[in-house]
Amino acid sequence: xxxxxxxxxxxxxxxxxxxxxxxxxxxxxxxxxxxxxxxxxxxxxxxxxxxxxxxxxxxxxxxxxxxxxxxxxxxxxxxxxxxxxxxxxxxxxxxxxxxxxxxxxxxxxxxxxxxxxxxxxxxxxxxxxxxxxxxxxxxxxxxxxxxxxxxxxxxxxxxx
Numbered sequence: 495x496x497x498x499x500x501x502x503x504x505x506x507x508x509x510x511x512x513x514x515x516x517x518x519x520x521x522x523x524x525x526x527x528x529x530x531x532x533x534x535x536x537x538x539x540x541x542x543x544x545x546x547x548x549x550x551x552x553x554x555x556x557x558x559x560x561x562x563x564x565x566x567x568x569x570x571x572x573x574x575x576x577x578x579x580x581x582x583x584x585x586x587x588x589x590x591x592x593x594x595x596x597x598x599x600x601x602x603x604x605x606x607x608x609x610x611x612x613x614x615x616x617x618x619x620x621x622x623x624x625x626x627x628x629x630x631x632x633x634x635x636x637x638x639x640x641x642x643x644x645x646x647x648x649x650x651x652x653x654x
Contacts, residue, residue, distance in 0.1 A: 499598040501616050503651065509589045511546075512539050513566035516583065519558045523547065523603075524636040526565050533584055534567065541567035546631045594629070594648040595622060602640035606630075609647060617651055626650035 514530040516522060527545055534541060550562040569586070595617050599609040610628070617624060631646040 501597045506592045508591045509568045511566040512586050513564045515564040540570040544632050548629050550627045592650045595651045596648045600644050603643050622651035625652040
């Protein structure tokens with residue numbers, strides 16, 4: 495097991511996001527991020543911060559082709575911009591306030607499983623209950639070398 499960052503519990507305020515929903519392999523993440531970036535650049539939507547992803551299931555639950563996830567950016571306005579045109583797979587929606595256990599993963603995104611396991615063990619040990627799908631906040635762009643990749647892993651929790 496590698497070196498792990500400090501785990502914190504924090505409240506994430508409600509957010510309005512522009513998102514791209516996808517069904518299939520996580521290996522498509524860089525391509526889907528590019529699609530979302532192209533889409534946003536064709537609108538007047540103003541994004542805030544880095545891209546994030548929400549993962550609704552895992553390979554231990556379903557086959558790769560049935561993985562459901564989305565990539566999104568928080569946006570500045572709470573209103574749907576006039577330039578927003580709904581297209582297949584794209585949308586704007588509100589995410590509710592959520593309490594999360596959070597850890598920073600440094601290194602290849604593909605090797606994040608041990609960081610997830612460490613975070614899940616901590617959640618159990620601290621007597622929290624996982625209360626929703628995990629979120630990854632991509633703190634580095636997808637094109638950087640794998641040893642420079644950095645993301646924050648957030649797992650929603652509630653008190654047991």
